[in-house]
Amino acid sequence: MSVLKRTVIGFTVAGAIATLVLPAWAEEEAPPPRHKWSFAGPFGKYDQGQLQRGFKVYKEVCAVCHSLSMVAFRNLAEPGGPGFSEAQAAAVASEAKISDLDDKGAPAERPGRLADYFPSPFPNELAAKAVHGVAPPDMSTLAKGRTYERGFPWFVLDMFTQYQEQGPDYIAALLKGYEKPPQGFQLPENGHYNKYFPGHNIAMPQPLQDGQVTYDDGAPQTLDQYSQDVSAFLMWAAEPHLVQRKRIGLQVMIFLIVLAGLMYFTKKKVWHGA
Amino acid sequence: MSGHSTYQPQNKFLQWFEKRLPLGGLIHSSFVAYPTPRNLNYLWTFGGILSFMLGVQIITGVVLAMHYTPHVDLAFKSVEGIMRDVNYGWLLRYLHANGASMFFLAVYIHMFRGIYYGSYKEPREVLWILGVIIYLLMMATGFMGYVLVWGQMSFWAATVITNLFSAIPGVGDAIVTWLWGGYAVGNPTLNRFYSLHYLLPFVIAGVVVLHIWALHVAGQNNPTGIEPKSNKDTVAFTPYATVKDGFFMAVFCILYAWFVFYIPNFLGHADNYIPANPAVTPTHIVPEWYYLPFYAILRAIPDKLMGVIALAASIVLLAFLPWLDTSKVRSARYRPLFKQFFWLFVIVCIGLGWLGSKPPEGIYVILARIFTAYYFAFFLIVMPLLGIFEKTKPVPNSISDSVLGAKV
Numbered sequence: 001m002s003v004l005k006r007t008v009i010g011f012t013v014a015g016a017i018a019t020l021v022l023p024a025w026a027e028e029e030a031p032p033p034r035h036k037w038s039f040a041g042p043f044g045k046y047d048q049g050q051l052q053r054g055f056k057v058y059k060e061v062c063a064v065c066h067s068l069s070m071v072a073f074r075n076l077a078e079p080g081g082p083g084f085s086e087a088q089a090a091a092v093a094s095e096a097k098i099s100d101l102d103d104k105g106a107p108a109e110r111p112g113r114l115a116d117y118f119p120s121p122f123p124n125e126l127a128a129k130a131v132h133g134v135a136p137p138d139m140s141t142l143a144k145g146r147t148y149e150r151g152f153p154w155f156v157l158d159m160f161t162q163y164q165e166q167g168p169d170y171i172a173a174l175l176k177g178y179e180k181p182p183q184g185f186q187l188p189e190n191g192h193y194n195k196y197f198p199g200h201n202i203a204m205p206q207p208l209q210d211g212q213v214t215y216d217d218g219a220p221q222t223l224d225q226y227s228q229d230v231s232a233f234l235m236w237a238a239e240p241h242l243v244q245r246k247r248i249g250l251q252v253m254i255f256l257i258v259l260a261g262l263m264y265f266t267k268k269k270v271w272h273g274a
Numbered sequence: 275m276s277g278h279s280t281y282q283p284q285n286k287f288l289q290w291f292e293k294r295l296p297l298g299g300l301i302h303s304s305f306v307a308y309p310t311p312r313n314l315n316y317l318w319t320f321g322g323i324l325s326f327m328l329g330v331q332i333i334t335g336v337v338l339a340m341h342y343t344p345h346v347d348l349a350f351k352s353v354e355g356i357m358r359d360v361n362y363g364w365l366l367r368y369l370h371a372n373g374a375s376m377f378f379l380a381v382y383i384h385m386f387r388g389i390y391y392g393s394y395k396e397p398r399e400v401l402w403i404l405g406v407i408i409y410l411l412m413m414a415t416g417f418m419g420y421v422l423v424w425g426q427m428s429f430w431a432a433t434v435i436t437n438l439f440s441a442i443p444g445v446g447d448a449i450v451t452w453l454w455g456g457y458a459v460g461n462p463t464l465n466r467f468y469s470l471h472y473l474l475p476f477v478i479a480g481v482v483v484l485h486i487w488a489l490h491v492a493g494q495n496n497p498t499g500i501e502p503k504s505n506k507d508t509v510a511f512t513p514y515a516t517v518k519d520g521f522f523m524a525v526f527c528i529l530y531a532w533f534v535f536y537i538p539n540f541l542g543h544a545d546n547y548i549p550a551n552p553a554v555t556p557t558h559i560v561p562e563w564y565y566l567p568f569y570a571i572l573r574a575i576p577d578k579l580m581g582v583i584a585l586a587a588s589i590v591l592l593a594f595l596p597w598l599d600t601s602k603v604r605s606a607r608y609r610p611l612f613k614q615f616f617w618l619f620v621i622v623c624i625g626l627g628w629l630g631s632k633p634p635e636g637i638y639v640i641l642a643r644i645f646t647a648y649y650f651a652f653f654l655i656v657m658p659l660l661g662i663f664e665k666t667k668p669v670p671n672s673i674s675d676s677v678l679g680a681k682v
Binding site: 042070075137138140141142144145146147152158159162164166167198238239240241244245246248249250252253256257259260263264266267270271274 | 312351354357358364365368509513514517518520521524525527528531532534535536537538539540544545546547548549557628
C-alpha cells in the first residue's frame, strides 16, 4: 500500500469518526423539517395566492412588532411578487400613516403613497427594546439572514440539488416550534421555549394560532398554513427578483451550453491534424 | 521566447501607426504567433479564465460602485437598494460576489497546477513570485470587498482580521488603531476599505501584465516539464490555444452561472444579511470559504502571535518554492513519490478549509494541528528532501515524443 493510500484511508477514517461523533456532541437543535416551496429549484416561481395570504398574516400579526423597512408599497404591484394591482397597492399604502413634514415644515402625518416604504411600528430600536426587552428584528432580509447548520455531506449535495430554502424552512419551523419546555430546562423569565430556536429560549411569544387570520381564498386557516404562507412572503420580501433571476438563469444556461458545445467542435476542428 | 513577429499590416493607416507605435506587432507576437507547447492540458486554460474573471470583477465592480454608499448607516441599505431597485442590480451584485469565489477557485486550481508540474522552477521563478504577489493582493481585495456589505459577518470579520495585527509586540495596538482610523472598526475603516477595494484591482491588473510578460519571456511550462526543443513541440497561440481557452472558459461560465442564478447565496453567510451590529457578536465568526484553510492554521496554534506568524508564513512560503523544491525533474508525472505527497497536500488544504469553518474545539483542533503540521512539512521537509532521495522516472526526449507516444 502506498503512502498516499494509507494516509487517505487514515484521514477518511478520522473524518468519518469526526462526522459521526461530533454531531452527537452538538446534538441540541433538531433540524427544521423541509417544506415544499413553489419557488424552489431551477423553475421555481412565487405562488401569488400564497404571497397575498402571507402578506395578510404579516400585516395583521407580524407588523405589530416587526418592521419591513426596505420594502415599499409599490413593490406589492411589481412583477414576480404578490401580484396586487397598482390600485390595490395604493389602497394598502393609503391605510398607513407616514411621518412627514407639512407645507410649513412642521412634523405631520399623511396617508402613505406607492413610493413610501412600510412604516416601522417603533420610531427607533431603543423604543422597540423598551417595549419588548429585545428589539424585534427587521423582516426585510430575514429569510436570507436565517439558516441552520446543514453539516457534511449535506452542504455539498445542496450545491447540486439547489437547496437554498433553509431560511424559509427555519422560519416556518420556528413559528410552529413552540412547546412546553422539557423537564429540567431552565427557562428565564419572559422567555419562551422553542424547539427550533438556537438555545431554545426565544423572547417572542408564540405569534400565530389556528384560525387567527381570516383567509378569503378558502385556504385552510391553520397554524401550519399561516407559517408557510408568511415564510414565503418573507422570502419574497428578501429576494423580490427571484423569479426574474431563475428565468434569466435558464436562458443563460441554454446559451452557455450551446456556446460551449459549438466551441468544443470548433476546437476539435482547429486541432485536427495539429 | 516571444514569437518572432511577422506582423505586416496591409492597411495604410495601420502601417503608418505601426511605424510609430508597434502595438499591433506586440499583440501579434504575444497572442497570435506566440508558440505554446502542443501538449498543454485543460489545466492550462485557467490563466485565461483568471484574466476573464479579473475583467468581470472590475466591470461589475465599477458599476456597483456607482450605486454604493460607503457609510456605516447607509452601506447595508445601499447594497439592498442595489438588490431591489437598481435595474439588474441583483445580477451585478451576485455576479460580483460569486465572481470573487470563482476567481479564487480558478486561482487555486492555477496554483495547484503550478506546484504539480513544477512551473515555478528555473527559469520561471520571477513569474511564480509575481503570481504569489497577485494572490496576496487578491486576498486583501476580497477581504475588503466582503467588509463593504456591512453585514454582521463583514463587521466581525473586519474586527477579527484587523485585530491580528495587535499580536505584534510593542506596536501592535498602535498599528490596529492606525488601520481602523479610530478605536474600533467604524466609518473611517469602511471608507478606507472602500477606497482600497477600488484601487487594488488595478494594482492586480498591473502585476498581471508583469506576470504575462514574464510568462512570455520564459515560455509556458507543460505537463512533461521539459522545454520545447523544436517547432514540432509547439503550436501557434492563435488559433490553437485561443480556441481551447475559449471552450473551457465557456464551460467555466456554466459553473459560474449555476452559482449566480440558482444558488447565489450558497457561498456566502446568512449572518451577512443582518446589518452590522457592534453590540452583538455572531456565535461563529467565519471568513469567506477561500480563506478558511489559513483561518484553520491561525487557530490551530494556541499562541496568538505564533498563530499570526504561522498564518503569514503559510502564504509567504509559497514565494520560496522555487528554492525549497530541490528536484531536477519538474513535472510530478515523472516523480512517483512527489505525486503522492502532492495529492496528500491537496487533501490537507481542503481538510484545513473544512476545519476553518468549524468551531475550534475538541477533535477539530487536533485535526487542524495535524493538518497544519503537514502543510508546513510539505514545503519545509518533503520538498527539499524528495529532490535528494526520490528516484524519478525517465523523462521523454521531447514534447512531441511524449505526445506521439514514442518509447524512451
